[in-house]
Amino acid sequence: MIKKKITIKNKAGLHARPAALLVKLAARFKSDFFIHMYGYRINGKSILGVMTLAAEEGAELELEVDGPDEQEALESIVKLFEDGFNEE
Amino acid sequence: MKKSWVMKEIEENRSGEIVIEGLSASPGIAIGPAFIYQRGNIKVDPQKVDHKEVKRELKSFEEVKELTVRDLERISSIGRRGIGNDSSDIIDAQIEIVNDPELRKSIHTHIKDQQFKADYAVCEAFNKYLGLIESSGNKLMIERLVDIRDIRDRMVRKLQHRWQTMSVNERSIIVSDEITPSEIIEFTRSNILALALNKGGLTTHTSIIANAMGLPAVAGTSIATRVIQRGEKIIVDGTRGRIIVRPTNESLDKYQRLLRQQKRKERDLQKILSLPSTTASGENFTLRANMEFDEELINVEKYKADGIGLLRTESLFISDGIHLDRSSQEAFYRKSLIVAGQQTVTIRLFDVGGDKILNETKPEANPFLGWRGIRILLDRRDLLEDQLYAILKVAGEYPGRVKILLPMVSSMEELQAVKEEIGKVQDTLKNEGHAIDKHIQIGIMVEVPSTAIQADDFASHVDFFSIGTNDLTQYTLAVDRGNTLISNLYQQMHPAIWKLIEMTVTAAKKYQKEVTVCGELASNPFGAMCLMGMGISDLSMVPTAIPKVKKILVSQTMDEMQDLIKKVEKAISYSDVIAIVKNWYKEYDKNNNG
Numbered sequence: 001m002i003k004k005k006i007t008i009k010n011k012a013g014l015h016a017r018p019a020a021l022l023v024k025l026a027a028r029f030k031s032d033f034f035i036h037m038y039g040y041r042i043n044g045k046s047i048l049g050v051m052t053l054a055a056e057e058g059a060e061l062e063l064e065v066d067g068p069d070e071q072e073a074l075e076s077i078v079k080l081f082e083d084g085f086n087e088e
Numbered sequence: 089m090k091k092s093w094v095m096k097e098i099e100e101n102r103s104g105e106i107v108i109e110g111l112s113a114s115p116g117i118a119i120g121p122a123f124i125y126q127r128g129n130i131k132v133d134p135q136k137v138d139h140k141e142v143k144r145e146l147k148s149f150e151e152v153k154e155l156t157v158r159d160l161e162r163i164s165s166i167g168r169r170g171i172g173n174d175s176s177d178i179i180d181a182q183i184e185i186v187n188d189p190e191l192r193k194s195i196h197t198h199i200k201d202q203q204f205k206a207d208y209a210v211c212e213a214f215n216k217y218l219g220l221i222e223s224s225g226n227k228l229m230i231e232r233l234v235d236i237r238d239i240r241d242r243m244v245r246k247l248q249h250r251w252q253t254m255s256v257n258e259r260s261i262i263v264s265d266e267i268t269p270s271e272i273i274e275f276t277r278s279n280i281l282a283l284a285l286n287k288g289g290l291t292t293h294t295s296i297i298a299n300a301m302g303l304p305a306v307a308g309t310s311i312a313t314r315v316i317q318r319g320e321k322i323i324v325d326g327t328r329g330r331i332i333v334r335p336t337n338e339s340l341d342k343y344q345r346l347l348r349q350q351k352r353k354e355r356d357l358q359k360i361l362s363l364p365s366t367t368a369s370g371e372n373f374t375l376r377a378n379m380e381f382d383e384e385l386i387n388v389e390k391y392k393a394d395g396i397g398l399l400r401t402e403s404l405f406i407s408d409g410i411h412l413d414r415s416s417q418e419a420f421y422r423k424s425l426i427v428a429g430q431q432t433v434t435i436r437l438f439d440v441g442g443d444k445i446l447n448e449t450k451p452e453a454n455p456f457l458g459w460r461g462i463r464i465l466l467d468r469r470d471l472l473e474d475q476l477y478a479i480l481k482v483a484g485e486y487p488g489r490v491k492i493l494l495p496m497v498s499s500m501e502e503l504q505a506v507k508e509e510i511g512k513v514q515d516t517l518k519n520e521g522h523a524i525d526k527h528i529q530i531g532i533m534v535e536v537p538s539t540a541i542q543a544d545d546f547a548s549h550v551d552f553f554s555i556g557t558n559d560l561t562q563y564t565l566a567v568d569r570g571n572t573l574i575s576n577l578y579q580q581m582h583p584a585i586w587k588l589i590e591m592t593v594t595a596a597k598k599y600q601k602e603v604t605v606c607g608e609l610a611s612n613p614f615g616a617m618c619l620m621g622m623g624i625s626d627l628s629m630v631p632t633a634i635p636k637v638k639k640i641l642v643s644q645t646m647d648e649m650q651d652l653i654k655k656v657e658k659a660i661s662y663s664d665v666i667a668i669v670k671n672w673y674k675e676y677d678k679n680n681n682g
């Protein structure tokens with residue numbers, strides 16, 4: 001299991017479109033994927049779960065990936081966050 | 089669709105006229121009596137079921153889930169082609185919601201452990217999330233609640249089978265809080281004139297379908313249902329996004345004039361469409377429709393297409409490799425044959441990329457040069473067999489009217505393998521006592537350059553060629569048509585493409601086989617003339633292109649079109665071709681306007 005802390009960069013935060021991109025990407029990997037925020041732990045493959053976080057720009061969250069392809073999965077997911085979900 | 093909210097305001101002048109501003113969801117003008125449509129909120133009771141019925145409830149939930157995803161995927165791809173990406177993004181998010189694993193788990197728990205009926209289980213599971221998102225206070229997220237509720241209601245209604253009971257007044261303007269795509273399709277049977285809606289969140293779906301149906305629509309007004317009274321005459325200006333209630337005589341005059349103009353345009357269009365399909369020198373030609381979705385089929389009749397020259401079947405895939413069972417496929421094919429009247433329907437076998445078949449496959453480095461089309465079908469015989477069974481069964485019911493088209497063929501072996509499979513399935517059908525069409529026509533797409541080069545070899549083994557100029561261009565010129573960096577290099581009228589088409593036509597003529605073109609080149613009036621000049625008189629295109637192509641073809645003699653293609657074939661560069669095109673249009677405009 002690997003973990004990484006990350007900050008949301010895109011202005012609009014984790015709204016519907018980025019959330020859809022995120023779960024779509026996560027679904028491509030076998031590993032389980034969870035997001036920790038404000039003491040909650042939600043399934044990162046669940047778009048409704050991601051939306052309930054209502055994470056805004058600057059919010060800090062921790063990614064947790066666990067499974068056979070965890071390294072690759074974490075890298076791809078981190079990249080999506082770093083690229084600001086290709087929003088601007 | 090505009091993304092931002094438009095300021096809504098009511099202007100009431102002394103005469104009592106009210107103008108409601110909203111979003112232009114679909115252009116056009118309509119004047120008529122208002123019909124206030126109220127669907128009523130969904131109603132669910134916490135009903136429990138016997139433990140024996142739990143399995144059935146689980147199954148109906150899974151079925152409705154699949155159906156909902158399929159509906160959304162259809163709308164999403166219509167939207168991508170027609171309206172742009174903004175609306176499709178929302179629909180994509182909705183698809184992810186329906187597929188949400190946690191939501192599914194929660195619904196299963198409600199059904200299995202608490203033995204609730206599926207509709208109640210769905211509602212409960214959704215409401216938990218709706219409550220959480222609402223309490224987050226995040227404005228952007230709260231705006232999307234309408235889309236989440238839409239999904240919930242859509243699924244609940246499907247589970248309750250409450251779709252069929254809607255009726256509205258003939259030739260009225262529907263005024264409603266919001267409206268679903270299925271409702272629009274249902275209402276067009278009552279010849280409704282236009283839509284006036286309070287909400288905008290769902291106009292994504294609404295505007296896509298309304299546009300496809302040619303139905304004027306104004307959305308996002310907030311107040312339409314409160315201001316407009318039942319039965320009163322209103323004006324919907326879908327082009328400018330406004331509704332005029334209790335119009336003054338002045339406004340009525342103005343809009344009646346605009347409506348007459350609109351109708352004149354429609355009549356001109358109809359006039360062109362009702363002309364016989366013959367050139368100025370009397371040669372016949374055939375213009376057919378390219379079709380993909382159930383919802384589009386009505387356009388075959390509307391544009392008086394000579395049947396369906398390309399029926400894409402990719403929409404029969406739901407997601408993650410689930411494809412529709414044989415009987416659902418048959419239903420789709422039958423429907424297409426019914427709308428085609430006495431004409432033929434050319435059904436192209438699934439032409440999908442590998443990502444649609446197996447969810448777990450890694451993205452291919454070059455998907456367009458990868459595992460797709462016929463290559464997949466030959467590796468996945470279950471798909472091929474199911475599809476052939478459905479097509480051949482329907483073909484037996486309509487002998488002589490179904491043609492089978494194979495996508496992405498690049499070798500003789502592929503053609504032979506599919507033909508063998510067709511023979512086997514025909515035998516199965518015969519043994520089961522079904523009628524079959526012994527002489528069903530089998531053709532191939534000419535879209536891989538090697539197939540055009542080998543057209544002479546293929547010609548004696550097929551009944552027809554269908555030239556797909558979109559992929560042929562992409563493969564011949566090595567230009568990815570989705571790549572914006574090189575979009576200027578994507579040239580369907582490139583000299584090399586004309587040469588490959590010419591090779592295909594020559595081979596077809598030699599063996600007296602039919603040849604049609606179903607790519608964008610056929611829907612371009614200039615391209616269509618050149619193809620006619622080459623001897624291809626059978627063209628298939630998006631139905632909305634039929635009027636403009638027909639208008640040009642009926643105005644030209646065969647000699648003129650042959651001269652034109654001779655000129656084009658002499659061109660050695662794309663800019664030469666474009667110069668010929670520009671010159672031709674200059675002459676044409678001079679002769680038709682001056």
